[in-house]
Amino acid sequence: TNWGVQSGFKYYDAFGLRNLFLQCEVNLLNGGSYYSVKYPYQDYSHYNQVLTTPAQLSNEIIGFIGYSYKRLFVQLKQNFLSDNSSRAAINYFDGQIGYIINRRYNLHLAIGSSVRSALAAPAGAKADLMQMFYISFKTSLYNTYHDF
Numbered sequence: 555t556n557w558g559v560q561s562g563f564k565y566y567d568a569f570g571l572r573n574l575f576l577q578c579e580v581n582l583l584n585g586g587s588y589y590s591v592k593y594p595y596q597d598y599s600h601y602n603q604v605l606t607t608p609a610q611l612s613n614e615i616i617g618f619i620g621y622s623y624k625r626l627f628v629q630l631k632q633n634f635l636s637d638n639s640s641r642a643a644i645n646y647f648d649g650q651i652g653y654i655i656n657r658r659y660n661l662h663l664a665i666g667s668s669v670r671s672a673l674a675a676p677a678g679a680k681a682d683l684m685q686m687f688y689i690s691f692k693t694s695l696y697n698t699y700h701d702f
Contacts, residue, residue, distance in 0.1 A: 556602075557583075557584045558584065559581070559582045560579070560581050560583070560585045561579070561583075561585075562578055563577070563615075563696040564577045565577070568584050570586075571621075572603075573621060573623065574612075574619075574620075574645070575620040576618070576619055577616070577617070577618040577619075578615075578616070578617050579615070579616040580614070580615050580619075580695075581615075581616075582612065582613055582614075583612040584612065584632070584701060586671075587672045588594050607696075610626070610640070611635065612636075612637050613636045614633065614635050614636075615633075615634045615636065616631070616633050616634075617631070617632045617633075617636075618630070618631045618632075619631075622654075624645060624653070625653055625654040625655075625657075626651070626653055626654075627649050627651070627652050627653075627654065627662070628649075629648075629649065629650050629651075629666075631646075631647070631648045631649075632645070632646065632647050632648075633646040634646075634649075634689050635685070636637065638647070641673075642672075642673060643672075643673045644670065644671070644672045644673070645670070645673075646668070646669070646670045647668070647669045647670075648667070648669075649667055650664045650666025650667060650690070651664065651666070652665070652666075652690075653662025659693045659695065660693055660694045660695065661693045662671030662692065662693075663688075663689075664689070664692075665687075665688070665690075665691045666688055666690070667686065667687050667688070668684075668685070668686045668688070669683070669684070669685050669686075670684040671683045671684075673683075
């Protein structure tokens with residue numbers, strides 16, 4: 555049998571501090587919930603690559619914190635994926651600081667860093683580490699209507 559559990563919370567103006575946003579999410583899956591060896595045409599994949607977490611890691615914890623003051627903002631995000639059976643894990647961290655140029659269109663300029671480390675299952679295997687620094691200039695429009 556396959557099963558999955560998802561739980562989380564969002565906290566706006568956390569601890570009475572205006573514009574402080576906290577989010578935490580926990581996802582637990584039974585291994586193999588999204589793919590089928592017996593019925594390959596009934597799995598969730600694209601070109602034989604699963605659409606869920608990488609390497610079918612079944613446990614995921616996501617943490618996000620964001621704070622803005624006037625037009626400046628800081629955001630930190632961590633995503634930890636693991637699998638109990640193979641002891642494999644991936645840890646992803648992203649942090650950025652930026653300036654909102656146009657509030658109406660949420661146009662902003664930011665600098666940040668992403669770090670991803672993959673821990674392999676076999677004993678003594680070397681951890682894969684990826685680091686990236688970036689400058690971004692982007693907009694993210696808000697969905698202000700509701701679909702029923």
